[in-house]
Structure formats: structure tokens, C-alpha cells
Amino acid sequence: MLIVRDLNTYYGNSHILRGVHAGIPTATSVGLLGRNGMGKTTLIRSMMGYVRPASGEVQVDGRTVTGWPPEKMARLGIGYVPEGRGIFPNLSVRENLVMSERAGIDGRRAWTFDRVMATFPRLAERLSNGGQQLSGGEQQMLSIGRALMTNPRLLILDEATEGLAPLIVAEIWRVIGEIRSTGIATLIVDRDYRKVLAHTDLAVVMEKGQIVRHGASADLLAEPQALEELLGV
Numbered sequence: 001m002l003i004v005r006d007l008n009t010y011y012g013n014s015h016i017l018r019g020v021h022a023g024i025p026t027a028t029s030v031g032l033l034g035r036n037g038m039g040k041t042t043l044i045r046s047m048m049g050y051v052r053p054a055s056g057e058v059q060v061d062g063r064t065v066t067g068w069p070p071e072k073m074a075r076l077g078i079g080y081v082p083e084g085r086g087i088f089p090n091l092s093v094r095e096n097l098v099m100s101e102r103a104g105i106d107g108r109r110a111w112t113f114d115r116v117m118a119t120f121p122r123l124a125e126r127l128s129n130g131g132q133q134l135s136g137g138e139q140q141m142l143s144i145g146r147a148l149m150t151n152p153r154l155l156i157l158d159e160a161t162e163g164l165a166p167l168i169v170a171e172i173w174r175v176i177g178e179i180r181s182t183g184i185a186t187l188i189v190d191r192d193y194r195k196v197l198a199h200t201d202l203a204v205v206m207e208k209g210q211i212v213r214h215g216a217s218a219d220l221l222a223e224p225q226a227l228e229e230l231l232g233v
């Protein structure tokens with residue numbers, strides 16, 4: 001459903017993405033791996049319209065959407081949970097969720113307020129709290145909950161477990177598994193490459209702004225030598 005072709009992105013004079021080709025098939029979960037600073041977040045930001053690529057193409061369902069702003073990308077059914085979250089700190093948990101509510105592009109509302117509550121019981125206990133009163137883990141859950149309320153076809157999760165306590169991390173992986181099982185495509189960036197490979201169908205690995213490996217996640221997991229070379233683990 002989403003394809004990037006020969007994407008080149010710069011920050012000032014630094015050439016960060018160097019001709020990236022990649023794709024996310026419908027209802028497929030893809031892990032995006034690579035050491036720090038290899039360009040994972042820049043690729044996501046280039047796809048989602050936060051950074052304008054210098055050249056190359058982003059396509060959704062065959063339509064060229066390169067450089068479309070984030071709101072328009074969201075309306076195509078792409079939910080994005082950015083690194084560092086992105087909730088409205090001055091609004092309550094309930095307000096954060098309700099304002100994001102929208103039918104999916106097929107008109108379905110599989111994810112409702114009640115379903116998000118059932119998925120994140122912790123949030124149900126904090127409905128009238130302001131976003132800034134939440135713990136880091138609760139903020140992350142709220143951020144994922146908000147993205148689900150838009151009923152996306154594709155959910156992009158960038159470092160969703162970063163800096164969280166182990167129990168919360170486990171809960172977030174459980175939810176990622178649930179999201180995957182409902183047929184929403186996912187693009188997952190996380191430092192825990194084992195968890196990423198266990199929760200995805202396909203994996204792509206970036207090195208210095210290029211995709212250097214792509215294939216089945218299970219295959220990569222079975223290759224310790226490749227993992228060491230590519231990820232330094």
C-alpha cells in the first residue's frame with residue numbers, strides 16, 4: 001500500500017537518505033532496523049510529510065503523495081506515533097482520544113473509544129487527567145490510543161517503548177500484537193530487535209541512509225552473523 005522510490009533527503013548539507021527503496025504491503029507488519037543515526041526516523045518523517053525529500057517518490061495505493069503534509073497523510077489512513085509521543089498535554093485523556101476519532105478510509109470504525117479503553121485499562125482510570133499528569137508509559141499508551149482512534153490502515157510506531165519500565169514495555173508489545181492481528185499494517189522501529197523481528201512479517205535494515213537488507217523477519221532472526229554485522233548485536 002505504501003511505496004518509497006529512490007528517496008533522497010537532506011538536513012542542510014547532510015545527505016541523510018541516499019536513494020531509499022522500500023514498501024509496506026497491505027495488512028503486513030514491517031520492522032525497520034538499523035543502528036543509531038542510520039536514518040530510520042528520517043525515512044518515516046520523509047514519508048509522513050514532516051521533511052520534504054529532495055528527490056524520489058512516496059506512493060500510497062499507487063498515487064504519488066510525495067511531500068503531502070502530515071494531516072493529509074493521516075487522512076489516507078496512516079497513523080503515526082512519533083518518537084517522544086505527541087499528545088496534547090493540556091487536554092485530558094478523554095479529550096485527546098475523542099478529538100482524534102475518525103472512521104477509517106473504508107468507512108469502518110473498528111477502533112472506538114470503548115475499544116481503546118478495553119485495550120488500555122490504565123487509561124480508563126485516568127480519563128479526566130491532563131496529558132501532562134500521566135507517566136511516560138501512560139503517555140505512550142495515550143499516543144497509541146489516539147492513533148488507533150483514527151482507524152488507520154497503517155500504524156507507524158517509532159521507538160514506542162523507549163525509556164519505559166519493563167512491565168509497560170511488555171504491555172505495549174502485547175498491544176502491538178493485538179493491532180497486528182486485526183489486519184492493520186505496521187511499521188515498527190524499536191531498539192529491541194528481537195521483539196521487532198518477532199512481531200513483524202518483514203524486516204528492512206538501514207545503514208547510512210540506505211536499505212542494505214530486506215526479507216522475512218524470521219529469516220533475519222535466524223542469522224546471528226548478519227545481525228551482528230548490520231546491527232552490532
Ligand SMILES: Nc1ncnc2c1ncn2[C@@H]1O[C@H](COP(=O)(O)OP(=O)(O)OP(=O)(O)O)[C@@H](O)[C@H]1O
Pocket residue numbers: 011012014016034035036037038039040041042043
Ligand atoms: N533535524 C536534524 N538536523 C540535522 N541532522 C539531523 C536531524 N535529525 C537527524 N539528523 C541526523 O540525521 C541522521 C539520521 O538520523 P535519524 O534520526 O533518522 O536516525 P535513526 O536511524 O532514526 O537513529 P536514532 O535511532 O538514533 O533516532 C543522523 O546522523 C542524525 O544526526
